[in-house]
Amino acid sequence: MDPAGRARGQGATAGGLLLRAAAAAKGLREDLWGAAALPWRSLSRIPKREGLGEEDTAVAGHELLLPNERSFQNAAKSNNLDLMEKLFEKKVNINAVNNMNRTALHFAVGRNHLSAVDFLLKHKARVDVADKHGLTVIHLAAWSGSLEVMLMLVKAGADQRAKNQDGMNALHFATQSNHVHIVEYLIQDLHLKDLNQPDEKGRKPFLLAAERGHVEMIEKLTFLNLHTSEKDKGGNTALHLAAKHGHSPAVQVLLAQWQDINEMNELNISSLQIATRNGHASLVNFLLSENIDLRQKVEPKESPLHLAVINNHITVVNSLLSAQHDIDILNQKQQTPLHVAADRGNVELVETLLKAGCDLKAVDKVSAWTLLYSAEMVAKTFLLDVSLEQRYWNILCEMGTNWRNHASS
Template sequence: MKGLDNLRNTLAWSWKGLSKNTKEKEDGEKEALVQYDILLPNERSFHHAAKRNNLDIMEQLVEEKVNINAMNSMKRTALHFAVGGNHLSAVDFLLNHKARVDIADKHGLTVLHVAAWSGNLEIMLMLVKAGADQKAKNQDGMTILHFAAQNNNVRIVEYLIQDLHLKDLNQQDEKGRKPFLLAAEKGHVEMIEKLIMLNLLTSEKDKEGNTALHLAAKHGHTSVVEMLITQWQEINEPNEDGETPFFLAVAGGHKECSKLLLDAGSDVNISNNNNITALQIATQNGHIPLVTFLLSEDIVLDQKAEQDSPLHLAVANNHISIVNSLLGANHNVDALNQKQQTPLHLAADLGNVELVDTLLKAGCDLKVVDKQGKTALAVASRSNHSLIVDMIIKAERYYTWRQEHQGSCYDSPTGPALTFKHDHTLEMKQIRFCLWKLAYCQLKAQEWRKLARSWEFSDAQIKAIEEQWSGSESSCEHGHRMLLIWLHGILMRRENPMKHLYEDLVNAGFPELAGGTSVNGRGQGKELLSLRPYTTVKRAFIWGSYSTSEVHYLGDFGQVT
C-alpha cells in the first residue's frame, strides 16, 4: 500500500497513495477529473470551500440547504477534504452540522483513515468523539494503525494503543503486512522505536515472505536495518523468491545496508530461486561500488554453466569498469553460459570494441565453440563486425607467436603497449598509407590471399575477412585489412615493417611490387613501392616521406641505416 501523495494540495484530490493498485490509481485520477459531473453547483462550491477552509462560504451554503454529505464520483464528501487538508475549523463546522463520519470512498477510505494518515491528533479526537468507526478497513485491509505507522505519525499510534487500547488493530492487511512492516518499509526510525516499545515488533512475514528486515534492506533504510539486526536471529532467512535481506540490499544498490548485513553474518553467496547471486545482480545493475565491495569479500566467482556468469552480465550490459574489476579478481575469462558462449562470444556479437579488446588482452581462449559450433571469430563475422573480426585475428596470430617464442628476447615487457584495436598513431601513418596503396592500387584482385597464406593466415581467418562484403572494391578492402593485421604482428614483435614487407613480397612472388613498376589489374601503369632493404626508411626521410618522429620510431627497431 503506497503513501497518499499530495493529499493536502491537489485540487483534484486523486488520493493516489490509498488506492489498491496502479490501475485503480490511474482510474481514480481520471474519475477525479470528472468528479463534479454528479454534483449540483452548490454542492461543488461546498466541496471547494471545505478544501480551502472557507467557513463563510460553507455557512452561506448550509443556510441555502446544501447537502453537506453530497458525494463526488469517488464517493468523497466535504468532510474527507477538510480532514485531508488538516482544516480543524472546517472539520469542527461539519461535525457540528451532523456530517456523516461513516462514509467510505471507492477505495474504502473513511475520514478516520485520512486523519490517521494526515497525523492531526485533534481532528482524530474529534472524529472518534463523533462516533467514527475505529476498526474500519479499506479495500487493502488496512486499519487506522496501518496508516499512522506508514506515515510516521507517532502521536496517533500512541493514542490508539495507549489511550484507546486498540491493540487488536495490529493485524495483517491484504498483503500480509502488519503496521511494523509498513514502518520498516518506509524507513521510519522513530515509529520503529515506538512500536518496539509498545511490544508491536514482529518477525512475521508478509505474503511474499518478506520480514521487516527484508523491506528495510530492500529500500536502503540503513538506520532501520541497524536497529532490526539487533532484534533478528536468522539474518539469512529467504523470502518466497529465495532472496535474503542482504540480496535485496545489493539488488537495490544500497552499499551501506549491505555492509551492515554482512557484518551481522549475512552469506554473500546465497542465490535466489533463479540461482542468481548478489554479485550477479550487482553486476547486471552496474553498481560498481557494490561489485568492488563484494569482490573484496569471500565471494564465489565460479558459476554454474546453466546461467550467465558475472562476467557475461557485465559484458552484456556494457559495464567495462566491472569487466576490469572481475578480471582483476581472477574471474574465469572463459566461463561458459547455458549456450556454451564465453564472454568474448557475447562481446563479439555485440560488436563492442572496448570489451573485445579487454577480453583479448586478458588471454581468453579463442578456440572455444558455442552450441552452434561457432568460435568468437565466426560470431563476429556472422554479425558483420569487421573491426572485431580483425581484432580477433590479430589476437590469434599474436598469441600463437607468443607461445612459439616463450622466453625469447622477443617476449619483452618493454615493447609496445598491447592492444588489438585499430592503430591510429601518427608514427605509423606513412606505413599505413603504403599498405593502403599496395591493397588498392597494386595488388590484383584476390592476390592478397596469396600474400596472406605466405604469412600463415589460416583458411578460417581469410574466410572471416572475406565475409564482410562492401561492394565492388571488397577485394581491395579485404587485402587492406589483412595487411593491417600483419602490421600489428610486426609491431608487437618490435621488427621493421618496411624491411619485412620488402622481403616478404619478394618471397611471395611479388618482386615487381617490392621495387619497380607494373600494370595493375585495372590496366593502368602505377608507380609501385620502392622497398629496398635497410635503406628504405632513411631514404624516405630524406625524400620527405617520413617525419623525424617516424624515423626515430622505426629506428627503435634497429633497422635504420
C-alpha cells in the same frame, strides 16, 4: 593462421552478433523483480491543492454534486468558514458526495482544517461515509497526523476499526505516515491493539513501518509489543522490506532484534540480494560488515554478484569482491558474472572482473563458444588496460584448441 589469430577472428565475428543481440536485449529486458506498487495508492488520490482535483472532474453525465454542493466542498477544502455558513443557511446538503463518494468532511479532515471539521461535526456531518476506495475520515485523520482532528472524530462516533478496500485501518495509516503520537493514542489511550492485523497484502503495521524506513515507529511498535517476524503474502519480512528500499538505519534497528540476518523470503532471496539488486551500496556494506553469509544454503536464480552486474551497480560489485564473494559463481543459466557483463556490453564491469582475477577457464563448464562469443566485448577492456591482454588471449587460445580437439574426436 596461428591459433591466436583464429581466436581473434572468431571473437571479432561473434562480437558483431553480441552487439546486435545486446541492443535487442536492452529493449526487452525487464527488471527481474518488478516495480513495487504504492502501498497507499488510495490516499494518493486525495487532493493536495485548492480548486478542483482530478477526482472531482465530472465524468460525462455522472457528476453527482449540485452547484451549491460543489461550492460547499470547495469551501471545506480551503477552510472558508464564511462561505460554508452562507451555503449552510441555504440548506445545502453537507453530506453530499462527489463522483469519488467523498464528502466535505473528507476534504476538511484530509487537510487538517480544524475549523472546517468542527463546523461540519457541529452540524451533524456523517462520519461513516467511505469513498470509492473505502477511505473514511478516521483513515484520513491517522494519515494526516492531526491528533486534534482524531479526537474530534472519535468523540463524534467515527468507526475506529474501519478498513479500506486494501484492508488497512487507522493504525496502518498512522504507522505508514510515521505519526507516533497517533499510534500511541490508538493503542495506549483507546486500547485498540486489535487493529494490529494484516492488510490485504498480509502486512501488519510493523512491516509498513519497516518498508518506509521509519526508525522511531519501528522502535515504538516494538515497545508496544506490536513487532513481528511474520512474512507478508510475498514472503517478505520487515527486514526484507527495509532492505528493498535501502533503509540502512531501519535495517540496523531490526537486526538488533532479528535472529537470522540470512533469512530468505519465499523466492529464496536474502536481504543482501535485495539490497544488491537495488544498488543500495551503503546498506550492502553494512550487511557485509555484519558477516552476512555469501554462500547460501539454497541455490538462487542469481547470486548477489550476478544481480549487481545485471543492474550495473559498480560500487556494489566492488564491495562484494572486497568481501571475497565467489567471482566465478554460476547462475541458473550456467553463466559467470563475467559472461553476464560481457553479454550486456558492459566494458567497465568486464574490466573490474578481469582485474579481480576471474577464472576464464571456468567457462569450460558451459562451452568454449561462450567465451569466444564474448571475446570482442572483453577485448575492449584492453583499450583501458593492455596488461590483461596476454593472459586473456593465452587462455582463449588454449580453450579454442581444446574445443576444436573435442569437436574433431
